[in-house]
Amino acid sequence: MTSPDPQPRPIDAKIERSSLGTPEARRMRARVPTADARAVVARAAGYPRTVRSTKTSRNVGG
Numbered sequence: 001m002t003s004p005d006p007q008p009r010p011i012d013a014k015i016e017r018s019s020l021g022t023p024e025a026r027r028m029r030a031r032v033p034t035a036d037a038r039a040v041v042a043r044a045a046g047y048p049r050t051v052r053s054t055k056t057s058r059n060v061g062g
Contacts, residue, residue, distance in 0.1 A: 015021055020029075 019025060
């Protein structure tokens with residue numbers, strides 16, 4: 001997609017250590033066109049950052 005940053009950001013290191021950093025996952029990400037990835041990120045940016053449950057709490061075991 002893009003060239004690597006000169007200095008990796010902390011999130012990049014976490015991604016590489018996670019399952020998203022496996023060779024298979026990296027190959028799959030490389031197959032996604034940049035325009036498609038940007039569209040997904042733009043769409044996600046429109047969603048709220050926090051989501052609260054609308055369900056009422058219930059007593060468990062009581």
